[in-house]
Amino acid sequence: MTLHRRKVLKGIAASGASLAVLKAPYVQAQAGPMKVGFLTIKTGPLASGGLQMEQGLTVFLKERNNMIAGRQVELHTADTAANPAQARTKTQELVERLNVSVIIGPLAAFEALAIDDYIRSSQTPILTVAGAEDMTQRKANPWLVRASATSAQPSHPVADYAAKELKLKRVATIADDFAFGHECVAGFQRVFEDNGGKVVQKLFSPLNAPDYGTYIAQFKPDLDGIFTGHAGANGLKFIKQLREYGSKVQILGGFTPVDESLLQQMGPEALGAITGNWYSAQLDFPINQKFVAAIQADYKVDPGVYAAETYVSGEVLEAAAKAVGGKIEDKPAFMKALKETNLATSLRGPMKFDEFGNVVGNLYIRKVEKKGDKYVNAVVKTYPNVSQFWTYKQDEFLKNPVYSRDFPPAKNLEN
Amino acid sequence: MQGQFWIIQTLNSVAFGGLLFMLSSGFSLIFGLMRIPNLAHGGFFMLGAYLGYSLLIRGVNFWVAALLGGLAVGLLGVVIERFIIHPSNRILLAIGSFLDAVIFRPLGLRAFSGAWRGMIARFRGLAGNEQGQVLMTLGVSFIVADVCLLIWTGDPMTLPAPPALRRPLFIGGYSFPTYRLVVLGVALVAAACLYLLMERTRLGAMIRAGVDDREMARGCGIPVSRLFTIVFLLGATLAGIGGVLGGPILNAYPGLDTDMLPLALIVVILGGAGSLLGAFVGSFVVGFLYNFGIALVPDLAYFVLFLPMVLVLMFLPQGLFGRVQL
Numbered sequence: 001m002t003l004h005r006r007k008v009l010k011g012i013a014a015s016g017a018s019l020a021v022l023k024a025p026y027v028q029a030q031a032g033p034m035k036v037g038f039l040t041i042k043t044g045p046l047a048s049g050g051l052q053m054e055q056g057l058t059v060f061l062k063e064r065n066n067m068i069a070g071r072q073v074e075l076h077t078a079d080t081a082a083n084p085a086q087a088r089t090k091t092q093e094l095v096e097r098l099n100v101s102v103i104i105g106p107l108a109a110f111e112a113l114a115i116d117d118y119i120r121s122s123q124t125p126i127l128t129v130a131g132a133e134d135m136t137q138r139k140a141n142p143w144l145v146r147a148s149a150t151s152a153q154p155s156h157p158v159a160d161y162a163a164k165e166l167k168l169k170r171v172a173t174i175a176d177d178f179a180f181g182h183e184c185v186a187g188f189q190r191v192f193e194d195n196g197g198k199v200v201q202k203l204f205s206p207l208n209a210p211d212y213g214t215y216i217a218q219f220k221p222d223l224d225g226i227f228t229g230h231a232g233a234n235g236l237k238f239i240k241q242l243r244e245y246g247s248k249v250q251i252l253g254g255f256t257p258v259d260e261s262l263l264q265q266m267g268p269e270a271l272g273a274i275t276g277n278w279y280s281a282q283l284d285f286p287i288n289q290k291f292v293a294a295i296q297a298d299y300k301v302d303p304g305v306y307a308a309e310t311y312v313s314g315e316v317l318e319a320a321a322k323a324v325g326g327k328i329e330d331k332p333a334f335m336k337a338l339k340e341t342n343l344a345t346s347l348r349g350p351m352k353f354d355e356f357g358n359v360v361g362n363l364y365i366r367k368v369e370k371k372g373d374k375y376v377n378a379v380v381k382t383y384p385n386v387s388q389f390w391t392y393k394q395d396e397f398l399k400n401p402v403y404s405r406d407f408p409p410a411k412n413l414e415n
Numbered sequence: 416m417q418g419q420f421w422i423i424q425t426l427n428s429v430a431f432g433g434l435l436f437m438l439s440s441g442f443s444l445i446f447g448l449m450r451i452p453n454l455a456h457g458g459f460f461m462l463g464a465y466l467g468y469s470l471l472i473r474g475v476n477f478w479v480a481a482l483l484g485g486l487a488v489g490l491l492g493v494v495i496e497r498f499i500i501h502p503s504n505r506i507l508l509a510i511g512s513f514l515d516a517v518i519f520r521p522l523g524l525r526a527f528s529g530a531w532r533g534m535i536a537r538f539r540g541l542a543g544n545e546q547g548q549v550l551m552t553l554g555v556s557f558i559v560a561d562v563c564l565l566i567w568t569g570d571p572m573t574l575p576a577p578p579a580l581r582r583p584l585f586i587g588g589y590s591f592p593t594y595r596l597v598v599l600g601v602a603l604v605a606a607a608c609l610y611l612l613m614e615r616t617r618l619g620a621m622i623r624a625g626v627d628d629r630e631m632a633r634g635c636g637i638p639v640s641r642l643f644t645i646v647f648l649l650g651a652t653l654a655g656i657g658g659v660l661g662g663p664i665l666n667a668y669p670g671l672d673t674d675m676l677p678l679a680l681i682v683v684i685l686g687g688a689g690s691l692l693g694a695f696v697g698s699f700v701v702g703f704l705y706n707f708g709i710a711l712v713p714d715l716a717y718f719v720l721f722l723p724m725v726l727v728l729m730f731l732p733q734g735l736f737g738r739v740q741l
Contacts, residue, residue: 045670
């Protein structure tokens with residue numbers, strides 16, 4: 001066959017036209033697979049959480065044979081390497097080059113903040129798992145839903161439990177010296193002190209502190225408990241060292257320090273630690289039992305909060321996609337459906353979203369126990385229907401500054 | 416409270432200083448002799464911790480694991496020094512001829528074969544290019560970090576301390592982890608051995624000569640490039656042993672390398688490169704600065720190590736006991 005110039009030109013014109021069609025978002029629906037972007041961390045010091053996020057999402061898609069709402073899912077995974085600039089570049093690549101309709105991730109708050117304005121301007125629905133409070137409060141992003149929790153959301157019930165049920169009076173806090181640690185501790189302090197407790201020491205250690213001996217030696221000998229907001233390997237390091245120094249004090253914590261992924265490494269040191277979380281591998285819902293079995297079979301570990309985050313995000317994505325008949329390319333309608341998601345059952349139990357896109361659902365008080373030869377986070381109490389505002393009135397909550405190192409002010413510090 | 420504070424913090428400081436000495440003595444010797452900071456040293460420390468973990472969970476005795484882990488890291492150090500930082504033409508030629516014999520000749524690539532041999536014969540690698548060598552060690556550190564991530568995954572691993580040392584020790588009514596004191600003891604023994612090696616043996620004298628004046632040492636017939644390999648072996652082994660010993664305190668986790676490397680740098684800048692005494696004093700100074708600094712002025716936690724470093728660099732650029740003007 002000879003190639004005629006006119007034919008070629010026609011062909012080019014036609015392909016140009018079809019490209020134009022593809023660019024029009026409302027027409028493209030249901031043509032081909034559903035494109036989902038996934039921002040995670042696969043290299044560097046935060047890779048542990050990022051790899052678990054990937055495990056959770058992989059199990060979710062495998063359970064569904066890679067089909068959501070009757071459509072094939074095309075997953076595009078991008079490694080942000082815990083670098084805000086790279087998170088931004090990768091997001092842009094996902095949206096503009098790979099044409100994804102929705103993004104799951106990223107892991108860390110500083111990454112989520114780095115892409116915040118791009119998410120707004122490109123109007124890409126995003127299911128984030130980062131904790132930064134203001135992303136769903138004073139500076140809420142209309143294109144974002146968070147199915148996990150804010151940094152302090154699980155700290156509130158722990159404080160309530162510590163004050164009312166454990167009847168603790170004097171507690172010291174310690175956390176990594178960055179926004180997540182500050183917010184995590186601030187939420188605990190506020191609720192604990194509003195219920196008659198006192199935070200008598202408040203320490204923040206640099207994220208890369210090599211050794212906690214110097215902090216541990218500062219703790220007063222007559223504390224009722226120590227609240228830790230350390231994340232990742234630091235939680236493991238801190239709790240082990242605390243026990244190494246012979247301290248037997250009650251350990252309290254936000255949702256990171258005794259995560260299932262660290263628990264087997266901690267061993268007896270963590271026994272008895274009380275933490276708040278929206279998830280535990282011990283939850284006895286059928287969905288969770290299946291999930292735990294699948295993760296154990298594929299990866300030989302118990303799922304922790306990072307794996308659960310992406311699974312729950314997947315469930316929300318699926319529910320919303322079904323609500324719009326699979327047409328997730330219609331962004332405004334899909335975003336609306338995401339926010340209106342109201343699941344009677346999910347990996348974490350019943351859940352819905354508030355007007356800011358942050359989750360309202362069960363929070364669990366968990367205690368580290370030994371079950372067989374394994375350490376687990378046994379659920380000792382469930383707080384149903386907990387929002388990011390705890391029991392405070394939304395307007396009043398939002399009038400305060402965002403949780404930080406200095407807010408709420410610590411009035412009971414002793415020296 | 417006050418008494419406890421001073422006692423415990425002092426113990427903390429010396430114990431941490433001991434661990435730092437294991438890390439930074441080798442770093443200092445390499446720095447002094449080769450004039451380059453080995454940026455893979457944190458990686459060596461982390462690799463030691465991970466290797467120790469793998470040995471320990473297979474039931475190897477703790478001290479044997481420390482030794483094996485250290486030696487394995489030491490051998491890796493030799494390979495890196497010999498093949499990457501100072502590739503010797505003889506070794507490259509051997510590899511080259513081997514490839515030539517099994518690949519190029521049988522395939523009849525005669526022209527290619529000739530070009531290949533010529534290239535190797537002219538190859539100088541990074542010899543004399545100190546910037547290139549530093550960058551190379553940085554590259555090695557990235558590779559070590561990612562290989563560790565691949566093998567041991569990102570989850571932090573705890574190295575179990577020897578069972579007998581796990582219970583806290585009670586000193587005058589205050590408890591202190593026994594294991595840390597043992598680490599301090601090991602570090603002191605290592606320091607004594609290194610002192611004897613450096614001051615009382617011929618090898619030590621050669622190394623000292625190389626640190627003081629490399630060219631003159633060469634002129635006197637000291638095989639300086641062989642010393643490079645020996646010092647790299649020694650430094651990497653010490654870092655590896657330090658990693659295993661530090662494991663029960665610090666755990667093995669991705670990022671341990673970049674947490675430790677700056678500490679080694681500070682120790683060496685304070686103490687002076689190439690000086691064993693400098694590394695020793697520097698380690699304990701940093702141990703005290705870190706522990707007391709953070710406890711007494713918590714708001715300056717990030718600052719407390721780097722301010723002294725800046726001051727030393729400004730007024731005493733050789734460090735306290737430095738033998739080398741950097």
